[in-house]
Amino acid sequence: MIITRAEIRDLARLTQFRVDAATWLAALGSDQWSTPFPSDHIAQSIQSGEVFVVRESADADDLAATITLDDAADPLLWTPQERQDKALYVHKLTVDRRFTGLNLGTRLLDWAGDRAARHGAHWLRLDAWTSNTRLQQYYAERGFQHVRTVHDPEVGGSGWVAQRPAAPAEHGLDDQAVE
Template sequence: MDELPVVLGLLDEAAKWLNARKIDQWPSSFTGDATWRIDRIRRYVNEGRTFLAIDRASDESIATFTITELADPEYAHGWPDGPENALYLFRMAVARAAAGNDIGGQIIQWASNEAAQRGKKWLRIDVHRLNPALQSYYEEKGFVKVAEVLAPDPTVIGRIRGSGALMQRPSIY
């Protein structure tokens, strides 16, 4: 839990970058988000499911991501062969100073290897439905879109969450 501020700082930087580009994907700030998101992030950090990628040369945290064997409960029903046979990658964010160095690709490969070691067939993500550039990024990394699911946003009555493009790639890639 002592690294939670670092995780939130990386997520806040990514959220600010997205919002500056008019990409409505994440809240404007995770640190200031008093919804289910921050509760889920705290829980994942506390349970040891959230990781930091460290630059060996500078000893700086340059990325964060979460992996779990549990699908997002709002999307679990959308996976073609059920939610059990996968490792799920959530909230991957790379520091802008480290962008362009394929840190995301390295994280994806590490997570794929972790999925294989755990005996899981798939590495899965749910991507923002209205962000084709992000979906293309993951397709370049070997993911295939297998479904699109709509789920309510528990923070705003009547609003639909942006995520829901369900993508997966084999754990052994």
């Protein structure tokens, strides 16, 4: 499996990732991602170099997973003091259901933590859907410590915030994302 930066040609597939994930989550009883995410925001993140994709090989057309990684701390979720800490933030981590069982979510989190450490960050941070306790447990099992839950309508339901130290990690992905 290789990881590269997403390209604009990936936009339709990245948008479909959200739709597929929302459908799967709805079957589990969650309303997470039930509101479509504007594709122009995804396109802007792609153009900023913040969206990464996993493919089975360099010549594979379809995507196995995606993660967005940036250094923009949401002021509704993180305090002014926390925003002073050097950190990278995980968003939109999604694995295609066809690739379950390959531990891609964990490997992407490890890749992100490794990348954060290589960029001098102290923390890898994320937010999760406030009512999705299964997802929160998933992150906790991968070393994320719950910081707080923000109950503000402006955060759109994703107010459970957590972090873990940024650290070098073996993730098993062929990292072809240009620094």
